[in-house]
Amino acid sequence: MHLDKTPATRGLPRERPVLLAYLRWILLVTLVAVASACALSWALHHPSFESEIRVLVEPAEPRVGAAVAPDMETERQVAISGVVTAAAAQQVGVSATYLQEHASVTVPAASTVLVIQFDDTSAASAQRYAQAIADAYVDYRKGQAATLSAASMPTAATTPNYPVNGAAGLALGLIVGVGSALLRDRSDDRLRGPRDFVERTELPILATVPVRRRRWRRASLLPVLRDPSSTAGEAYRQVSGKVERAARQRRKLTTVTLFTSPSASDGVAHVAANTAIALAQSGHRVVLVECDVRVPRLAGLFDIPSGPGVARALVGRVPLNQALQASEVENLSLLPAGSPGPLGPGELFTFGAVGRLLSAIPADIDHVVVLTPPVLDAAETAVVAEHAHLLVLVAVIGATTRRDLEGAAAELSGGPSSLFGGVLLKAGRGGRAARRSQPLPAEWDDDMGPTAPEDDGVAEETPGTTAIDRRGRA
Incomplete structure (x- = not known):
């Protein structure tokens, strides 16, 4: 099933004009030019x-x-x-x-x-x-x-003429500031906002999540659970609500929703985790699966042991029911990445192994939320995406590049799964983002970093069936 991928940009906020977006930069350049002109006048010319x-x-x-x-x-x-x-x-x-x-x-x-x-x-x-x-x-x-009269006694210096020099510096500063702003804007490939995302990917915006940059606390990473009345918590509930509606349209037992991003440090783990929590709080039975064995974050995010995880379940070392872990959220089970052992991600995430893993998930599960590494950096994301029903692309305004965004959308649109929409993270002070945000802070990576592996052994793959098709894969 493929949903409409050509949404109109009507109703989306327009991006701020270039000069307004770079207003601080233009003012800074102008101020420096005026100060420099006056300082040079004072340094190079004695009062006359x-x-x-x-x-x-x-x-x-x-x-x-x-x-x-x-x-x-x-x-x-x-x-x-x-x-x-x-x-x-x-x-x-x-x-x-x-x-x-x-x-x-x-x-x-x-x-x-x-x-x-x-x-x-x-x-x-x-x-x-x-x-x-x-x-x-x-x-x-x-x-x-x-x-006609005696020579006049000067009361003030005639040179340097600071008003004239300051005006010249002002004109020069405005020219340089505006010119450099236009040049920076032309050379800046970063994502500007929701309208820019839609124009680049032809995907609808599921939600725009404000990310606070002032005080980073572990609780702020799961706002749906820790601060449900926050703007971010409401945004994640919007995502889960749209996933629920899409699942009802499918009229199948289990819906697999995959979250990925074009590049690293785009907050995919947090978007997937909060969406899974919101689905579970709505009364659905949810399994959150982490397929990023390179940089696992799920164990740290929920403060649970890494356990055998996806890595061992993929190769049949442990059955899925032993790899699944309960969470503090009712109806939500977790399957962290675990330790990949001697096998690389490319050897672990084969098409058959992923199919067998998903087929082992109990049939009474309503939603399987899968988080994967960046689609442009990891080959296994495309493999896992073939088993998903809905694909969600996560991007950060002011950090994700347009080139990466377009490449990720093209990579995912070539598979059988439906590109469902995008979730935008908008970083700014107090949750109010500027047009030019910065990449997500290191706390999103370091604080929720990988938990130490508990075992380095893996077993050979065992044959199985792909029952995920039986449960509703079109």
Whole structure:
């Protein structure tokens, strides 16, 4: 049986615009640029003060005829010439070259006024040198020029101009910040959100589970059991409810639901465990089977001994009823991975061995929930998936890559089982996730790490029948 795999994205929240998603990054880059511009201005430029004095140039009075208006461009050049600056230099005790380099003379439009400006690192020196140049020019013109006022005393430095430099840094920071945000967004292959998941896999979202990142406690890993009123607990009950409805549509005795992920550290064990608990709390008889012998987590998650587990049951070393363990949850039995012994996962999880294991599960079991290693990293996941009725893909927003997600969906869709949907984990402070989450913390791996194996011996496989087909495999 195959369910509809082309759900519409209508109703799913749209991803935040790129610039809004990278707002913190853009603000950080802009702030750094502004601070750098101001710091460089302070480091590379000493404070400079500018003094100004105005000199009125009188028309020349010839002996015969009318007065002749002065040529102000000529007068401007004379005011800054070596003749004038040399006389001023003798007065203030500096070189004429220094005065010429730091002085400027302008002429306002339609006027006969020279505006002499002088900049220096000292306000008093700037005033003194500007006055000296003006006095030297007036003396040179012998009655044809006069100062309109004394040279001004600067009250504030004119350079560096921090507002201008800060504005330049702001513009540069915005350009670099926005450009780098767009570049990062284009090169970032991580999953963005529910809409992105649906567009990449064409699978419906069963639930989005918020994952708290602030305080990691063992109890928070099983919210359905420890904190049933939490948002995460409700999300897992949504998953179990949809699995129940799909099982009723099958009208068979036992439904095998497999949980897997594209890559490691995607929280599959916790999603499968919480879903199994929710199914058991709804009154169904459930067996939770761990098929990840590489990194077993089930024993640590439920605080039970690893026991003989799946590994020995697969090769017939122990019967299934001895490998199954009771849990603190009514109606829920556990089959942890156990010790694989000398055989590798590829040798343990053959098609026939998996079929015999599932066929040995009592017929009165309503649901078999199977957790497997990442489908792209472990060949046995595809083998186990052939015996499942429903396949659920687990991904982490902001951690699982789109490439891996598409590859996992393609790998699973090629088998006979139905790709049922996806469960998204959304990591964020206090359970409220940002668009750019981080991979799930190490506590999801380390705290629930593998329990020490109790035995390293395994037996040869024994023949059996695949009664799982008898119980409802289409």
